[in-house]
Amino acid sequence: xxxxxxxxxxxxxxxxxxxxxxxVVSLLTEELVRRGHEVTLFASGDSVTAARLVPTVxxxxxxxxDVHDALPYWAITLGEAYRRARxxxxxxxxxxxxxxxxxxxxxxxxxxxxxxHGRLDLPDLPRLFARFPEAGVISIxxxxxxxxxxxxxxxxxxNAVDVDHLAFSPRGGDYLAYxxxxxxxxxxxxxxxxxxxxGLPLKVGARMPLKDTSNPVICADWEYYEGAIKPLLRDGRVxxxxxxxxxxxxxxxxxxxxxxxxxxxxxxxxxxxxEALACGTPVVARRRGSVPEVITHGVTGLVGETDEExxxxxxxxxxxxxxxxxxxxxxxxxxxxxxxxYEKVYAKETGDRGQEPGRLSRPWHSRVLDRAASEDFVRVx
Amino acid sequence: xxxxxxxxxxxxxxxxxxxxxxxVVSLLTEELVRRGHEVTLFASGDSVTAARLVPTVxxxxxxxxDVHDALPYWAITLGEAYRRARxxxxxxxxxxxxxxxxxxxxxxxxxxxxxxHGRLDLPDLPRLFARFPEAGVISIxxxxxxxxxxxxxxxxxxNAVDVDHLAFSPRGGDYLAYxxxxxxxxxxxxxxxxxxxxGLPLKVGARMPLKDTSNPVICADWEYYEGAIKPLLRDGRVxxxxxxxxxxxxxxxxxxxxxxxxxxxxxxxxxxxxEALACGTPVVARRRGSVPEVITHGVTGLVGETDEExxxxxxxxxxxxxxxxxxxxxxxxxxxxxxxxYEKVYAKETGDRGQEPGRLSRPWHSRVLDRAASEDFVRVx
Numbered sequence: 001x002x003x004x005x006x007x008x009x010x011x012x013x014x015x016x017x018x019x020x021x022x023x024v025v026s027l028l029t030e031e032l033v034r035r036g037h038e039v040t041l042f043a044s045g046d047s048v049t050a051a052r053l054v055p056t057v058x059x060x061x062x063x064x065x066d067v068h069d070a071l072p073y074w075a076i077t078l079g080e081a082y083r084r085a086r087x088x089x090x091x092x093x094x095x096x097x098x099x100x101x102x103x104x105x106x107x108x109x110x111x112x113x114x115x116x117h118g119r120l121d122l123p124d125l126p127r128l129f130a131r132f133p134e135a136g137v138i139s140i141x142x143x144x145x146x147x148x149x150x151x152x153x154x155x156x157x158x159n160a161v162d163v164d165h166l167a168f169s170p171r172g173g174d175y176l177a178y179x180x181x182x183x184x185x186x187x188x189x190x191x192x193x194x195x196x197x198x199g200l201p202l203k204v205g206a207r208m209p210l211k212d213t214s215n216p217v218i219c220a221d222w223e224y225y226e227g228a229i230k231p232l233l234r235d236g237r238v239x240x241x242x243x244x245x246x247x248x249x250x251x252x253x254x255x256x257x258x259x260x261x262x263x264x265x266x267x268x269x270x271x272x273x274x275e276a277l278a279c280g281t282p283v284v285a286r287r288r289g290s291v292p293e294v295i296t297h298g299v300t301g302l303v304g305e306t307d308e309e310x311x312x313x314x315x316x317x318x319x320x321x322x323x324x325x326x327x328x329x330x331x332x333x334x335x336x337x338x339x340x341x342y343e344k345v346y347a348k349e350t351g352d353r354g355q356e357p358g359r360l361s362r363p364w365h366s367r368v369l370d371r372a373a374s375e376d377f378v379r380v381x
Numbered sequence: 382x383x384x385x386x387x388x389x390x391x392x393x394x395x396x397x398x399x400x401x402x403x404x405v406v407s408l409l410t411e412e413l414v415r416r417g418h419e420v421t422l423f424a425s426g427d428s429v430t431a432a433r434l435v436p437t438v439x440x441x442x443x444x445x446x447d448v449h450d451a452l453p454y455w456a457i458t459l460g461e462a463y464r465r466a467r468x469x470x471x472x473x474x475x476x477x478x479x480x481x482x483x484x485x486x487x488x489x490x491x492x493x494x495x496x497x498h499g500r501l502d503l504p505d506l507p508r509l510f511a512r513f514p515e516a517g518v519i520s521i522x523x524x525x526x527x528x529x530x531x532x533x534x535x536x537x538x539x540n541a542v543d544v545d546h547l548a549f550s551p552r553g554g555d556y557l558a559y560x561x562x563x564x565x566x567x568x569x570x571x572x573x574x575x576x577x578x579x580g581l582p583l584k585v586g587a588r589m590p591l592k593d594t595s596n597p598v599i600c601a602d603w604e605y606y607e608g609a610i611k612p613l614l615r616d617g618r619v620x621x622x623x624x625x626x627x628x629x630x631x632x633x634x635x636x637x638x639x640x641x642x643x644x645x646x647x648x649x650x651x652x653x654x655x656e657a658l659a660c661g662t663p664v665v666a667r668r669r670g671s672v673p674e675v676i677t678h679g680v681t682g683l684v685g686e687t688d689e690e691x692x693x694x695x696x697x698x699x700x701x702x703x704x705x706x707x708x709x710x711x712x713x714x715x716x717x718x719x720x721x722x723y724e725k726v727y728a729k730e731t732g733d734r735g736q737e738p739g740r741l742s743r744p745w746h747s748r749v750l751d752r753a754a755s756e757d758f759v760r761v762x
């Protein structure tokens with residue numbers, strides 16, 4: 001199938017730093033190429049891919065000092081992708097631009113599918129979706145859909161992580177791990193309190209927030225760090241490790257007793273949960289957003305609500321079978337499973353139901369696909 | 382001709398408060414209807430027009446408390462306009478959305494023309510225009526084009542003001558007038574110093590800047606007011622009148638000796654200069670952006686550079702013939718002249734050169750059109 005993957009221009013594909021969407025787009029693109037599809041990736045020119053790359057900007061925008069306004073680059077991205085779509089270069093366009101492709105999508109014959117990577121409980125979105133009832137969208141968890149039941153949902157396809165490069169650690173360790181942004185919704189303050197209540201050390205992989213008062217979101221993260229986190233750090237059992245690169249991720253996650261994920265927002269997916277599972281590490285998480293879909297309570301982690309409850313679960317989490325965690329990641333969160341999920345969506349939208357996906361080149365995929373084929377994990381429609 | 386006018390959703394058409402673009406779109410739309418065209422206006426639902434109104438939002442966004450992000454409303458605006466363009470409802474789409482319509486414009490058979498209402502010396506724009514060489518754009522002054530010579534310029538069409546509702550004041554008065562935002566680029570600090578040097582009182586029509594620290598632009602205006610303006614106000618000959626509505630505009634401008642326009646930025650047009658001329662009031666202005674095109678030195682105002690020079694010009698400006706100022710506005714800045722300029726652009730883009738514009742219903746237009754037809758004031762191509 002001739003597939004366009006359209007990525008935002010802010011980060012390269014794959015990302016050189018934090019960038020969950022870009023990481024997922026990269027895994028999907030490479031896997032679709034591997035499966036025999038003809039893939040065109042619209043992304044920044046410093047992206048690395050086996051697909052045909054159409055650069056939307058020379059280098060990822062965050063690296064460029066002279067970028068003052070993001071809007072021109074959204075327009076450039078849409079222009080490049082849809083000019084080629086108009087000329088019939090693709091069977092399907094897969095957009096990762098939130099809702100930004102909706103207006104263009106309606107003007108070409110080629111169908112567009114859009115994966116919504118963010119939270120959807122924002123006040124402007126119902127009005128937007130009411131104006132684009134024909135826009136086909138894909139959720140990254142079932143729970144993500146709740147605020148927009150009226151959208152034209154084509155399916156849920158869970159995100160993948162790079163299972164091959166996340167080392168399985170069969171033994172784990174004795175500390176709790178936190179990995180993610182320092183921001184109120186990710187709940188580092190809760191994590192510190194929970195670890196203290198549980199009597200366990202906490203290792204924190206997180207970049208310090210920038211002190212940037214011109215961006216309200218970044219500014220709020222900085223204030224959260226200064227006001228809510230710093231006072232809690234007097235406890236000597238919290239270790240701040242700074243930003244964790246891909247190489248160190250397996251070590252931080254794999255050597256942990258559990259990943260602590262005490263979020264305070266409707267997490268649309270939560271890649272770090274799947275990364276922990278790939279390392280064999282169970283997750284102790286707060287019941288919000290996608291958590292009950294990604295983590296099976298009692299099998300791959302423990303799910304609760306209050307700090308006291310989560311602290312108790314941290315003391316019980318050693319009973320979880322780490323092999324089961326790894327198996328779950330291999331079964332549900334590999335690029336192959338994700339690609340197969342999207343192939344079904346593409347087939348549905350292009351009316352191409354009979355066509356088989358490209359041939360697999362690596363035999364280990366087969367076990368995963370057998371299980372995925374049972375439709376338990378990739379729900380379409 | 383079947384014409385779509387596509388306005389931003391932030392303010393109604395016409396605007397209920399400051400909104401130069403919306404004022405111009407309103408004058409153009411009403412004049413095109415009057416000239417016999419079939420006009421569809423895409424704008425907020427609280428707009429008032431003789432055209433067919435397609436509401437993009439129920440009410441102008443600035444009136445709505447629950448708007449958190451502007452992007453969905455740009456998408457809605459484009460979706461509504463281009464869905465109908467795709468279906469062949471228009472002969473031409475006239476967009477007033479900066480560059481936002483470029484991507485959609487390339488996907489439908491109907492030509493789009495875009496009036497660029499803002500400054501163009503922004504660092505992101507050359508890259509944008511390089512990707513859309515086919516996008517036809519209209520400048521509101523010749524000087525506005527300077528940073529983007531590579532764009533596909535279709536013509537310059539000067540903005541219009543509501544000449545009929547701006548009363549000609551043949552005598553004027555003895556004070557200098559300032560009308561505009563309190564922001565560094567508009568130069569109120571210079572105006573105060575110039576008035577003092579000239580020994581003349583200054584009346585200032587301007588809304589106080591808001592103290593909104595979450596918006597960097599508004600924040601900068603507030604700091605400018607606190608730091609640069611307040612200390613200058615000890616001079617008892619400066620009178621702050623607050624925001625001036627349409628009704629009071631003729632009085633403030635018409636009773637002035639001159640409008641003082643000591644700007645410090647590349648003004649793309651400067652509606653207030655044309656409004657002053659319509660009241661018969663000459664303009665003393667700094668040579669920036671559109672100023673030398675809008676004001677003819679020695680005929681409709683005096684143009685200089687330094688504060689000292691502008692102060693001297695203020696003392697000499699009584700020699701300018703106020704009747705000539707009014708005539709200039711009637712000749713160059715009426716809705717009829719502007720509409721005729723755009724009709725030529727539309728005809729050029731639709732290949733419809735032979736077709737006459739709609740019949741005029743009001744005889745006073747004829748004198749204006751005779752002069753405009755000489756091509757001195759509406760340059761196309």
